[in-house]
Amino acid sequence: MTDTRVSTALSRRSFLRKGALGGTAAAASTLAAPAVLAQSPLVMKMQTSWPASDIWMDFARQYTTRVEEMSGGRLKIDLLPAGAVVGAFQVMDAVSDGVLDAAHSVSVYWYGKNKAASFFGTGPVFGGSATTMLGWFYQGGGKELYEELTQQILGLNVYGLMGMPMPAQPFGWFKGEVNTVADLQGFKYRTVGLAADLLQGMGMSVAQLPGGEIVPAMERGVIDAFEFNNPSSDSRFGAQDVAKNYYLSSYHQASEAFEFLFNKDFMDDLEPDLQAILRYGVEASATANLALAMKEYSSDLAKLQDEHGVTVHRTSKDILNGQIAAWDTLIPELEKDEFNKKVMDSQRAWVEKVAYYELMNAPDLGLAYEHYFPGKLKI
Secondary structure, eight states: OOHHHHHHHHHHHHHHHHHHTTOOHHHHTOSSHHHHHTTSOEEEEEEESSOTTSHHHHHHHHHHHHHHHHTTTSEEEEEEOTTSSSOGGGHHHHHHHTSOSEEEEOGGGGTTTOGGGGGGTSSOOSSOOHHHHHHHHHHSSHHHHHHIIIIIISOOOEEEEEEEEOOOOOOEEESSOOOSGGGGTTOEEEOOTHHHHHHHTTTOEEEOOOGGGHHHHHHHTSOSEEOOSOHHHHHHTTGGGTOOEEEEOOSSSOSOEEEEEEEHHHHHTSOHHHHHHHHHHHHHHHHHHHHHHHHHHHHHHHHHHHHHOOEEEEOOHHHHHHHHHHHHHHHHHHTTSHHHHHHHHHHHHHHHHHHHHHHHHOOOHHHHHHHHSTTOOOO
């Protein structure tokens, strides 16, 4: 982006803020204009990394609804799907450059800039859940490390916040059964981020593709197995039409959260209360998103089984142990980078303390479930 485009974008934002949110001295001296401008909301252009039909667009809408209502109409969000302005993997650059004001994505999608991006969602699994790692982001030093990576190391003009902690991602979709690490050898598999390094280490050939490109790639034979994220997203783009074996549970992406990106200049130019609404709207949407996810993910999993003939499996312990072994091989390579090591040291310290409490305190919910719904769990 040229300096002229940046300057133009900032001038537009400054004008909109001053006009829509309270007016300048010049505006105050005009009798007719302020009444019009005061009623005009500031429009924030926000693109997601998701197709228009994905449930994650519904999650993004839950955010925009909360922001618009909390702002009393002073902020309006123009929410766009992947590809409307830039590709799914390009939203970080677009927000940093001011082409977009904001984005709803996941940090692993800018993994190509720096592998450390993957630590903020799809890094090594030391024993903590996505909720554990969201706690690390906000209370364990993760947010400060994220800012060091984005603003200092990469020089990006952004603020980033983490939203809904995602349920652990399934290992994914296969045409036949896979029960051992040996069964995985040679598979052409779709995933993203450090999961690509991990599964390549287990003998798979990996392609990193946006969600909207997965089924076409499967149909063309570019890949022959894949994961995306959850039963609702997977079924909406037709995963069940190209594979019938769905493997739940995995260590390849077990602690991801949504990433909310804001252009730093755009955010800094807002009134403090509107900045707070954008920030705390992320927290509010996390609760709403998780409630909707629990409803829809479970319903869609049942539909995949009952209406589409999909066989749901739990990933075998042999494969899970193979994933841990692959992480053990990958981690020392990652630690050769000083910043990578600093992030992982921080995460390990957090997980050792927090997950100890979580795991020791957690009752055996499977035992209770099996008692009341006998024979349903495949464990």
